[in-house]
Amino acid sequence: MKFLYRIVLLAGLLLNGSLQASLELGSLFTDHMVLQREMPIPVWGLADPQATIEVSFGEQIQTITADAEGQWMLHLEPEAASYDPRTMTVRALASQNAPIELSDVLVGEVWICSGQSNMQFGVNAVPELKALTAQSKHIRSFEVKRTVAFTEQATCEGEWLDSYPSSAVAFGFAYFLQAQADVPVGIILTAWGSSSLEAWMPRDMVETVPHFKTLMEEFDADTATRRKIQSILDGPQPWSKSDDVFLRRQTNVLYNAMMAPLAPYAARGLVWYQGERNTQSMYGMVEAPWFARNSGMLKYGDTLKKWMLRYRQEWGRDDFQFLVVMLPGYYNPPETSPQGDAESPITHSWAWIRESQLKALELPHVAVANTIDLGSEKNVHPRDKLPVAERLALLAARDIHGLEVEAEGPVMQRVEAAGDSLVVRFEHAAGLKTTDGKAPSAFWIADESAHWVSATAELRGETVVLRSTELKRPLYVRYAFAGKPGVNLVNAAGLPAYPFRTDRFQP
Template structure:
């Protein structure tokens, strides 16, 4: 792709940029900003210098530049989670090659910033998910991988939203109106920024749970860096409610799970507008298994599909697939019942790499597990047909698990399931005329259905119930 190079200089200054056999020239505009676009460059691990000249001023030389696949990795704590806490990923460190990283230092800003703190280093990122992804991608395609890591634990999607999304997301408009009117919060933010570092934990938490101001300081400065796309592992902060916009605690003023889907799509569209790239690819990491039920629903346990659980967030995350150039990494077989920061990050990285290869590099690899294609009613049975189902099987050689069915009463019962080629057949002695299916639609479902590539089946439901 074309590679934008940009900066600031005295208005009208003549600027030249040299890299390899390319030399681009321009002038700084009336505000002192300038930008050129290098022509697409083949990937190479051979380092080269980039030379910038501004009239008669001393040249600026950036050394040891390689060309390859660049991804921004963003989100909250499970993206930020350090490599040392994921043993399988930590074991990869000695064998990582041709991976470089830039970690944006955590801070906030009330207005959009053009600069951020951080530096490129010739080593893998200290994020378990990002390292696993970079390692698996580089191993498969053998070109340099660059990771820009910009993440902060317990941040909501609203923290990473540009202010002008108040025009497209109604609840965000309310949030920002409240934020602007809260002089106490604004004064405290400025006081923290003016004070010493590192910040006390209470101040750190206070900053990262605010709306908009993470985007201003930690994402906006990256625009328009040439990258293949963005890996987004976020959502836990937005699971505090179904409907969103709780009064207490204050940091639950967010979309909730039911508004997250349209919010996520609006956010993706807005980032593409910012980058000027309709093909900027987004890979969303589905929230894995975890169980902390909401009081708004029946208390029926970690595997029951009627419990108000993370199942609704996963459904919202899958709404991203309604947009082009998007992928969702299925993690329904991963996670931990009680630990919101599970250690099994290596499979996440592997699946991200497969999707990146298929969806952005046009490689013919199987990158998805079985996806429900249609459900056929046949007397007292339901036949579930799948795409990506070649070699459909179970990981333990037993019958498929995680399926629940209901009739028109919508009372859910566990289904007896059996494999029939690339179809799963469901029935229950308790249901004479089944109509609806929910699969893996629970906080921490027990699942075993995979395709021949070992990739798990995606959660789904066929009813139209709205809590």
């Protein structure tokens, strides 16, 4: 429990001129909320020190005594999913105050959806998803107000609404998930455009991530930036565009205000659509522009894994699920990149951060939605969000709800040398084919010289055979390892093959 919660409430009481008996709940406990099914349900808040708190929901009645600071948390027993709205009642026993009654409460699947602008991207901007909103049902949302804080907050602004979230990806995911699982779905949306991974990291990760330690030391010493942040927060709203951008591109402060207050609200996991801000360099910590001082594409994978482990600690669950959206096709290489076009495997492109994102699969209870066939070469905010949502829901259906569905495209299993050819074998390759009936595209091969040439590719059952007249003994493969590769390889489910490389050449 966060001691700051007590400070916030006491400050409010002092402003009101009294310290009379009090009872408050965490920010996520409002009318219309969705509780996570089939797992213990934490309920927490603040009351008078040593007060006895009673929480009733359905047939359950639980009590607990607040600690010396007035903080309390209890856990309701797991509940089955239900479309029947119920009331949660919270009261301080032996108090004259009226109990708090939260009405229209459902039990189902709860997911946090977070990231930057492509998670924030509105459903109204995607006609295919907007058309589905008219027939959506049993989807509810809590949207966290976008702001920052220097220290971890116990509360945030927002309320549960009996309506779908504003985010295209979050809504689409909820829509397809609800249809598959046939339970209510609650989405907690906490996202802000152009934010880095480091913006969503708690300060104590300085102990595990060296570059984050450097960032926080510099941030603490940068009095001009800190004064500007405070001035914006104290000033009029809405903020100017430049002030808005300035706030969201800072380190740590988004976590403090927009993620810390959510834990440990019971949720299945977190959908993460972020990474664009971390593509500004290969290594990170570059001097300019100022907002690029974060982990670059090569550091991102290890940082992401540590971030996931830290969030699991915050929620107190080793099985807290992460669904990661792979960054789709886009081409905007830095000036320092080797020369190459949007399909070149040597350019310093988003191929490298996709590889970093896939490193998260080294952890259990993580899945990555492949979007290599999506996106736009010149638009960092592509509108093809519907297949992103569908693929996220398929992964959840398979990994969490136990449905027998194919949720992944072909995944490279191994590559075998065969004279002047390389044979690529895949998993999830039933019905391996191309979308246009042509030979598989976007395969490049190289020998020890690291000179990459476009491969002639041939489908043979569930394998792809690669060769080139330019190479007598090819050794390595890069597939779809480019900013915006032209891909056509899918399985029978129509899901695209995941990008990969078998070499370990340095970029």
